[in-house]
Amino acid sequence: MNGGPVPVITIEGLVKSFDGRTVIDNVDLTVSQGRIVSVIGQSGGGKSTLLRCVNLLEIPDSGRIVIAGEEVFAGGRVVCADLARLRQSVGMVFQRFHLFPHLTAVENVMLAQRKAAKVPEKQAIETAVRLLKRVHLGHRALAFPDQMSGGEQQRVAIARALALQPKVLLFDEPTSALDPESTREVLQVMRELADDGMTMVIVTHEVPFARRISEWVVFLDGGRIIEQGTPAEVLDHPAQARTRAFLTSFDDVQPAELTDQESHS
């Protein structure tokens, strides 16, 4: 393949509707290995649904999905014989963490290794401890989810997703349920993963973070990709009016805050 970009996710002509309402409308998207792609857009614009279609938590209506060279969805049906194995290669981090509350942090990271990937117990424990340290939570390994802050829980969730050595990590608004301090912790961990070359698709409201971390930004609105390109293209020089309108809605807040601060000083 002499060094060309290897696609990890290829989506072609994806359509998904709920009760006759089209949520994903003919979307094409390719995510290459080592790339970090951010998906931005209004709530209800189909961002989460798009992500959930990738590991087939939602079954699309039509289109084609290829994960790591293997066709998993085509011709309106799931063609992947082993959905469980597919999902092991696609890690997912949820907005509200969804850790298993009856298990400690280290057991949360171990469970899928033991029961899905059939990793020997000793190795599963070692991996879990190593990953918890990697997300700076070695000291919280034996805590239960309800004893941890939101930021800690989300970092455990990231470790849990990493435990199966996925080819790509999907983040579904990973910081939307967090306070600023926790958000910083989680974004820090994601940045470190990016530096390690992890392939990631991030659905996010954090436009400044998307600008800094991603190499490719997709603006999704009304289930369609309105615009995609480098952060400089999409976020700084958006070609489409709707993209501009969306980004302006964020800017509105900032000048007001600045004015506020200035009036105090």
Added chain:
Amino acid sequence: MISWLKEHGYWPFHVAWSDWIPTLWDGLLKTIEYAALGFLAAAVLGLVLALMRTSRIALVRLPAGIYTEVFKNVPLLVIISVTYYGIVQFGIKLGVFEAGALSLAIFYAAYLSEIFRSALTGVHGAQREAAQALGLNRWATFAHVVFPQALRLALPGTNTMLVDLLKSTSLLTVIAAGELMAVGNSVASQTFEQMEVFLVIGAIYFALCYPLSQALLWLERRVQAGSPLSPARSRRLRAARVLLDAA
């Protein structure tokens, strides 16, 4: 002291209990057997009913729903009479023990299915999804994610039902099941000391049920606290602790 009480007629015991100990012991064992078997069968049947009632298929839900409503609203005493006396008319003759244990199972399965169903639906749907996203198959998702959380939710109600069932074995006296209450009836009719006999029988039930419910409360608290109940889990946590301390 005792002799003084006896002389003046204040000593409340007139039955020669030492003669009855073997009989009482048999009755006690019978009671425990009925309770154990009845509860086990009721729990299994209750779980099956609960799973049926949470099914997506209406044809699976319906019979389980009907079952639960019927047996929740018919007295246990009637169920006992039907399974032992009633069905004889159809040529089915169950032994006392079979009929007794079956009646308890039939009746309590209806209540347990309600408790289990609400526990199963009480586990957040996102938990299932998170497990699926990690590549756990349906069985592993149920066994390692849904069931342990449902167990936590179901335990208090289930424990209440177990103690209730244990006490309800006394109703089996109507089919002369040989359990504690039946033994009490027989002792009372032979000694004519109704008050004394039934006070003693009541005390034995209390001595059985109180420690049981306390033990179950202790178990509830441990499960709630997430303490490991299996040696395998203790071992995993120990191994993790060793690794963490080593660094």
